[in-house]
Amino acid sequence: KNEVEQSPQNLTAQEGEFITINCSYSVGISALHWLQQHPGGGIVSLFMLSSGKKKHGRLIATINIQEKHSSLHITASHPRDSAVYICAVNADKIIFGKGTRLHILP
Amino acid sequence: GAVVSQHPSWVICKSGTSVKIECRSLDFQATTMFWYRQFPKQSLMLMATSNEGSKATYEQGVEKDKFLINHASLTLSTLTVTSAHPEDSSFYICSADGAVGTEAFFGQGTRLTVV
Numbered sequence: 001k002n003e004v005e006q007s008p009q010n011l012t013a014q015e016g017e018f019i020t021i022n023c024s025y026s027v028g029i030s031a032l033h034w035l036q037q038h039p040g041g042g043i044v045s046l047f048m049l050s051s052g053k054k055k056h057g058r059l060i061a062t063i064n065i066q067e068k069h070s071s072l073h074i075t076a077s078h079p080r081d082s083a084v085y086i087c088a089v090n091a092d093k094i095i096f097g098k099g100t101r102l103h104i105l106p
Numbered sequence: 107g108a109v110v111s112q113h114p115s116w117v118i119c120k121s122g123t124s125v126k127i128e129c130r131s132l133d134f135q136a137t138t139m140f141w142y143r144q145f146p147k148q149s150l151m152l153m154a155t156s157n158e159g160s161k162a163t164y165e166q167g168v169e170k171d172k173f174l175i176n177h178a179s180l181t182l183s184t185l186t187v188t189s190a191h192p193e194d195s196s197f198y199i200c201s202a203d204g205a206v207g208t209e210a211f212f213g214q215g216t217r218l219t220v221v
Contacts, residue, residue, distance in 0.1 A: 043199055043215045090210060096150040
């Protein structure tokens with residue numbers, strides 16, 4: 001079993017929909033990251049969380065340390081949000097989830 | 107916030123040649139940097155941990171003589187893929203630890219294609 005599990009693996013939604021991507025982990029962590037990877041591979045760091053909730057524009061990230069779970073939400077989704085979203089945790093090393101491929105249809 | 111710059115963002119090279127990828131921390135000193143590799147449709151996987159002024163620590167299965175890592179200063183680590191082979195075609199990304207230790211800052215990644 002992977003130490004970092006993301007769901008769903010793939011998600012297709014209509015423009016404007018509220019999107020939720022989940023990340024569960026089984027190891028002790030000091031922080032959790034949400035990354036965005038666009039076609040072609042470029043990585044953008046969206047959030048780093050150690051507790052609570054962070055918001056940046058239409059993106060919201062939450063983490064529940066007790067439940068070892070984090071969610072990334074996108075409000076009013078747009079086709080330009082189409083990308084792979086990766087959850088990564090700081091354990092004794094950084095461990096990445098396999099990513100969630102998001103496709104927003106116009 | 108802290109920035110890690112990775113260069114080049116993409117590179118195409120011929121089999122047998124060597125390719126160097128640079129990872130720079132632009133506004134902070136990073137004693138530890140990490141190199142990762144991602145094959146298509148797979149997770150990013152740690153290749154090695156680069157410590158300034160000392161030898162890198164490689165993960166199991168990563169050939170240290172093929173993937174040369176140099177961390178000669180607190181702001182620069184380089185990964186050289188030597189005698190590149192098509193199987194080395196992959197996405198490579200670096201990260202650097204911030205001062206607090208819980209922080210991690212990621213480069214933009216380098217897509218290497220070996221033809």
